Amino acid sequence: MMDHRSRESVNGHSRVRERFECTDFQVLRAAVALAFLMAVAVGCGGEEIPDPLIGVWMATSPTHRGRFIEISKEHLIFSSDEDHSTFYTIIGVETSNSEGKSTYTIAYHGSGDFRRTLVVRLAKGNPPSIQLQNNAGRWVRKDEMGPKQKESI
Numbered sequence: 818m819m820d821h822r823s824r825e826s827v828n829g830h831s832r833v834r835e836r837f838e839c840t841d842f843q844v845l846r847a848a849v850a851l852a853f854l855m856a857v858a859v860g861c862g863g864e865e866i867p868d869p870l871i872g873v874w875m876a877t878s879p880t881h882r883g884r885f886i887e888i889s890k891e892h893l894i895f896s897s898d899e900d901h902s903t904f905y906t907i908i909g910v911e912t913s914n915s916e917g918k919s920t921y922t923i924a925y926h927g928s929g930d931f932r933r934t935l936v937v938r939l940a941k942g943n944p945p946s947i948q949l950q951n952n953a954g955r956w957v958r959k960d961e962m963g964p965k966q967k968e969s970i
Contacts, residue, residue, distance in 0.1 A: 864910050866890050869939055874947055878954030893925050
């Protein structure tokens with residue numbers, strides 16, 4: 818097969834190759850540094866989503882009837898009804914405790930890959946419930962709702 822590139826182009830590439838020639842050790846160091854940086858970037862999100870937050874949470878307020886939030890270890894799903902939901906990837910979570918309640922700030926990728934947060938306060942009780950920041954309503958895990966609560970939703 819014949820090379821159709823000009824002689825200057827071929828010589829130019831060889832000069833660049835000579836200028837940036839690396840030893841195997843230098844390539845290995847660069848690969849390890851890149852792997853470290855990627856691990857740091859992935860791990861920047863803080864803690865892992867705790868088990869008490871995992872599940873499908875239904876709104877108990879009549880003004881939010883039919884809405885739910887699904888929280889898993891990796892994903893966050895907001896739904897205004899059974900046909901409309903939005904899926905996000907969780908980056909990490911930070912936890913704080915006060916007044917007998919745990920507050921979780923969940924970081925996730927929003928639309929356009931912007932970092933967004935959802936602040937959730939977990940109230941222990943029977944059944945446990947969550948409250949979202951800037952939202953007075955309570956949310957109860959779907960599998961722990963009583964028959965009356967399920968009927969009202």
